[in-house]
Amino acid sequence: MNQWIARQRYLVDFTLASLARRKTKNAGLLLVFALLVFVLASVMLFASALRHEATMVLAHSPEVILQRMVAGRHDLVPPGYVERIGRIRGVQKIEGRLWGYYYDPVVKANYTFMAVVPAPASGFAARPGAREASAPPAAGEIVVGSGLARHRGVQSGNVLSFRSYSGKLFSFRIAGVLPADSELVSADLVLTNQADFRAFFDYPADHWTDVTLSVANPQEVRTVAQKLANALPDSRPILRDEVSRTYQSIFDWREGIMLALLSAAILAFAILAWDKASGLSAEEKREIGILKAIGWETGDVIRMKLWEGLLVSLSAFLAGYVAAYAHVFHFSAVLFAPVLKGWAVLYPKFTLAPAIDGLQVTTLFFFTVLPYATAVLVPIWRAAVTDPDAVMRG
Amino acid sequence: MIELRDIHKAFNEGRPNEYWALRGIDLDIAAGESTVFSGPSGSGKTTLLTLLGCLARPTRGRVRLGDEDISSLPERFLTEIRRRTFGFVFQQFNLVRGLSALDNVMLPAYPLGLPHRELRARAEAQLAALDLGHRREARVEWLSGGEQQRVAIARALINAPQVVIADEPTANLDTALSCQFMGILERLLDEGRTVLLTSHDPLVVESETVDRVVRLRDGRLVEP
Ligand SMILES: Nc1ncnc2c1ncn2[C@@H]1O[C@H](COP(=O)(O)OP(=O)(O)OP(=O)(O)O)[C@@H](O)[C@H]1O
Ligand SMILES: [Mg+2]
Numbered sequence: 001m002n003q004w005i006a007r008q009r010y011l012v013d014f015t016l017a018s019l020a021r022r023k024t025k026n027a028g029l030l031l032v033f034a035l036l037v038f039v040l041a042s043v044m045l046f047a048s049a050l051r052h053e054a055t056m057v058l059a060h061s062p063e064v065i066l067q068r069m070v071a072g073r074h075d076l077v078p079p080g081y082v083e084r085i086g087r088i089r090g091v092q093k094i095e096g097r098l099w100g101y102y103y104d105p106v107v108k109a110n111y112t113f114m115a116v117v118p119a120p121a122s123g124f125a126a127r128p129g130a131r132e133a134s135a136p137p138a139a140g141e142i143v144v145g146s147g148l149a150r151h152r153g154v155q156s157g158n159v160l161s162f163r164s165y166s167g168k169l170f171s172f173r174i175a176g177v178l179p180a181d182s183e184l185v186s187a188d189l190v191l192t193n194q195a196d197f198r199a200f201f202d203y204p205a206d207h208w209t210d211v212t213l214s215v216a217n218p219q220e221v222r223t224v225a226q227k228l229a230n231a232l233p234d235s236r237p238i239l240r241d242e243v244s245r246t247y248q249s250i251f252d253w254r255e256g257i258m259l260a261l262l263s264a265a266i267l268a269f270a271i272l273a274w275d276k277a278s279g280l281s282a283e284e285k286r287e288i289g290i291l292k293a294i295g296w297e298t299g300d301v302i303r304m305k306l307w308e309g310l311l312v313s314l315s316a317f318l319a320g321y322v323a324a325y326a327h328v329f330h331f332s333a334v335l336f337a338p339v340l341k342g343w344a345v346l347y348p349k350f351t352l353a354p355a356i357d358g359l360q361v362t363t364l365f366f367f368t369v370l371p372y373a374t375a376v377l378v379p380i381w382r383a384a385v386t387d388p389d390a391v392m393r394g
Numbered sequence: 395m396i397e398l399r400d401i402h403k404a405f406n407e408g409r410p411n412e413y414w415a416l417r418g419i420d421l422d423i424a425a426g427e428s429t430v431f432s433g434p435s436g437s438g439k440t441t442l443l444t445l446l447g448c449l450a451r452p453t454r455g456r457v458r459l460g461d462e463d464i465s466s467l468p469e470r471f472l473t474e475i476r477r478r479t480f481g482f483v484f485q486q487f488n489l490v491r492g493l494s495a496l497d498n499v500m501l502p503a504y505p506l507g508l509p510h511r512e513l514r515a516r517a518e519a520q521l522a523a524l525d526l527g528h529r530r531e532a533r534v535e536w537l538s539g540g541e542q543q544r545v546a547i548a549r550a551l552i553n554a555p556q557v558v559i560a561d562e563p564t565a566n567l568d569t570a571l572s573c574q575f576m577g578i579l580e581r582l583l584d585e586g587r588t589v590l591l592t593s594h595d596p597l598v599v600e601s602e603t604v605d606r607v608v609r610l611r612d613g614r615l616v617e618p
Binding site: 002277291295298300388 | 443449492501504510531549553561604
């Protein structure tokens with residue numbers, strides 16, 4: 001056992017010396033390899049983080065959202081509308097929501113204002129993902145998303161002023177900042193109480209933006225939607241399942257594009273690896289011959305090269321993956337957020353919740369490290385099994 | 395100690411450029427002797443050395459080492475025998491560039507997995523015995539031809555082989571260095587090793603250190 005370890009140590013030593021001797025070539029290779037892993041891992045991490053966010057979004061969103069349509073457009077829900085639905089079997093809760101968009105010219109960003117309406121009149125059914133206190137903020141107070149807080153440079157206790165669409169200036173005291181665990185959905189949020197919301201937007205009394213329904217049994221969702229459509233012909237029920245499917249297909253589609261681009265990169269890498277491998281340099285062939293002539297077994301030579309391949313590809317893999325992790329979760333995937341994210345929300349610094357999918361890491365590992373190791377080994381093996389007498393002839 | 399019987403060696407057998415480099419060699423080599431193979435260029439000297447040193451196998455015929463027939467052994471065992479029994483000094487020296495003299499000397503022992511300190515001490519002793527102690531950390535490509543050859547000799551001796559094989563050892567050396575080499579040869583013989591050389595060089599062929607000269611022509615032995 002000790003001897004085995006000593007042998008491997010000698011092989012690794014020799015490998016390291018070999019790598020050092022061909023510094024530029026190996027550094028170049030390492031760089032290309034690491035870059036490839038970086039890009040691939042960035043896409044994977046980013047896409048899966050987005051999907052994770054989407055799942056979180058949907059987990060907190062109600063089964064059905066009911067919008068009222070006027071001339072094919074989303075309109076306010078008038079008083080008495082909800083009552084007309086009457087009792088539908090399977091519906092646990094019907095709640096009106098109040099929300100709207102506000103453009104902040106100071107930082108050129110859009111915020112989502114939302115009123116927290118206390119249950120039972122109309123509980124805060126949630127802008128998805130925002131799992132904030134269900135108690136509404138006190139009058140003149142707001143709770144803001146972490147993205148907004150960061151961007152405006154404010155914190156709890158500060159006062160923030162907005163000029164409303166009617167031209168009046170409103171000042172709010174920040175009562176709290178939402179936790180940053182799912183910024184995609186809560187970064188731009190401003191929570192107020194109902195009265196402040198209506199005052200700020202001049203929102204007509206007793207009108208709602210839309211209505212949410214909770215349905216306990218997923219099998220009943222479609223029937224409920226059907227009954228809603230019958231009772232209120234001018235309404236549009238939006239089902240969570242449908243939203244989920246749309247999200248998934250958007251993510252899959254975008255990821256698909258990225259992966260198509262990336263397969264080109266992988267191909268280039270394969271060619272590079274193959275070229276390096278099959279184009280075993282005369283110097284390397286000579287060395288293999290020497291090693292065999294002075295008493296190395298074919299297996300020793302192959303083990304030595306295996307170490308070399310492993311050292312190169314593992315360090316490239318690690319470097320690439322760590323860089324990708326930093327890129328996606330600390331630098332907000334700056335390099336391709338525009339491609340993947342797509343929807344034009346202005347997030348000053350948009351941070352995804354770090355999530356690593358073991359299966360993904362494994363997949364990536366097997367699609368980069370293994371092909372490289374084999375591409376390198378095949379020609380080595382061919383060179384290593386030939387008789388070493390050629391060394392005698394220089 | 396080594397016994398060759400009716401050795402034939404063909405290159406590119408069965409192809410249009412088939413070439414028989416050795417055509418029926420019978421030879422016995424005694425332990426502890428020095429033998430020089432001599433003959434015109436292309437007569438098969440180097441080819442014969444590769445067969446004697448287990449670097450290649452004969453196309454036909456038998457090679458016995460001690461009382462073992464090694465001509466039909468699989469490659470793994472051949473390597474094992476080569477490592478244990480033979481040390482090579484190649485005409486081109488064949489040192490691994492970019493490594494120090496010391497690393498080059500230690501190289502043949504890596505697969506044995508000896509403790510590092512022990513191996514290093516052995517390699518240093520070999521270099522010191524060849525007057526190269528002070529150059530051990532130098533990269534081999536910075537060494538002179540004579541120094542490189544001595545590193546190659548030290549490397550050939552690291553696994554304490556019974557037989558030392560050198561192909562044209564003086565071809566790249568001037569007279570003074572050639573004489574120095576013959577001195578080293580004498581030391582090896584004093585230590586009880588068997589030495590096999592090829593050479594055209596009269597300084598080697600006619601030297602008193604050499605016990606036996608075997609002449610070749612066209613892949614056959616020339617009777618004296
Ligand atoms: N790998 C090979 N393929 C084909 N022919 C070969 C090969 N190796 C050697 N030969 C031929 O075999 C013959 C003997 O070669 P060898 O190298 O043994 O000669 P040599 O006596 O050592 O000559 P020199 O004195 O020039 O070194 C030569 O004609 C050579 O061309
Ligand atoms: Mg020759």
